[in-house]
């Protein structure tokens with residue numbers, strides 16, 4: 001028997017979720033099942049959407065964390081996420097973090 005965390009089993013049945021992490025692809029499938037593709041991109045409301053894009057970058061199992069985007073908006077949102085990932089939370093809150101990685105270079 002695999003041990004499961006205590007909070008497993010709480011209302012998860014509604015989503016027909018097996019409880020195991022199936023990775024990004026499985027999540028995308030789950031989202032596309034639960035979040036029907038709209039006629040137009042949710043960002044620009046012009047182009048037909050191409051891809052499901054994750055909004056927070058955390059791939060939550062939550063349809064509100066995903067949006068249907070056309071190719072252009074998806075690329076833009078990826079760029080946005082990339083920038084987000086580069087800003088580490090520690091870097092924002094902890095001034096010491098800034099020089100943590102760059103020391104050892106003296107002039």
Ligand SMILES: [Zn+2]
Nearest residue numbers: 041044070073
């Ligand atoms: Zn768009």
